[in-house]
Amino acid sequence: MKLFLDTADAAEIRELAATGLVDGVTTNPSLAAKTGRDYSESLKEICSIVSGSVSAEVLATDFDGMLKEGRAAAKIAPNIYVKVPSTWEGMKACRALTDGGARVNVTLCFSPLQAMMAAKAGAAFISPFIGRVDDIGEDGMGLIRDIRAIYDNYGFKTEILAASIRSVSHVREAALAGADISTIPADIFKKLMSHPLTDKGLAAFAADAKKANVTIKV
Numbered sequence: 144m145k146l147f148l149d150t151a152d153a154a155e156i157r158e159l160a161a162t163g164l165v166d167g168v169t170t171n172p173s174l175a176a177k178t179g180r181d182y183s184e185s186l187k188e189i190c191s192i193v194s195g196s197v198s199a200e201v202l203a204t205d206f207d208g209m210l211k212e213g214r215a216a217a218k219i220a221p222n223i224y225v226k227v228p229s230t231w232e233g234m235k236a237c238r239a240l241t242d243g244g245a246r247v248n249v250t251l252c253f254s255p256l257q258a259m260m261a262a263k264a265g266a267a268f269i270s271p272f273i274g275r276v277d278d279i280g281e282d283g284m285g286l287i288r289d290i291r292a293i294y295d296n297y298g299f300k301t302e303i304l305a306a307s308i309r310s311v312s313h314v315r316e317a318a319l320a321g322a323d324i325s326t327i328p329a330d331i332f333k334k335l336m337s338h339p340l341t342d343k344g345l346a347a348f349a350a351d352a353k354k355a356n357v358t359i360k361v
């Protein structure tokens with residue numbers, strides 16, 4: 144599974160990219176607003192840190208506006224993916240941008256049929272929002288499983304990008320459900336390697352080595 148960071152904060156991305164395990168980044172207007180910076184400038188910096196895909200979301204909701212913004216965003220760097228919403232206008236923009244050579248991430252996906260339409264419109268990524276589906280008392284992970292089944296039934300190549308991740312368990316479950324990618328907030332990404340038994344085991348090894356003066360010559 145590919146792991147993306149779900150943030151527009153370049154400093155956060157720089158810190159975690161040093162792990163060598165960040166395959167890409169997703170941003171959206173709310174995440175961009177949190178940085179207080181110019182969105183295009185942030186995207187340029189993020190693309191210089193990460194060589195994998197960096198998703199940039201359009202603000203327009205009409206076809207012409209999405210096309211203009213999408214084309215402009217795609218020019219920021221070769222690894223930009225343009226995010227458009229799961230609407231009819233979004234589907235038209237997805238097809239036009241894809242035909243023009245851009246890669247498109249269809250976002251705000253809440254139903255398997257929206258995901259099927261996005262795949263038919265040529266989307267590179269579909270972003271089902273697990274956490275927001277759970278928030279309204281429905282089954283976010285079930286959405287990932289349904290999309291996986293539909294894509295596999297018909298051989299759609301669109302990658303399933305599990306979004307709106309709220310916990311480490313979401314990442315594990317999305318991997319088990321067959322999502323191709325999880326996009327993860329930095330605080331949750333940092334917890335992916337945590338386990339109390341690893342810490343306990345390390346402390347015991349260190350104590351035993353100290354007692355018997357076990358070393359590795361360097």
Ligand code: E4P
Pocket residue numbers: 149169170171250270272274275306307308326
């Ligand atoms: C990712 O592309 C989305 O923008 C993001 O995961 C939304 O998450 P939220 O529901 O926590 O805002």
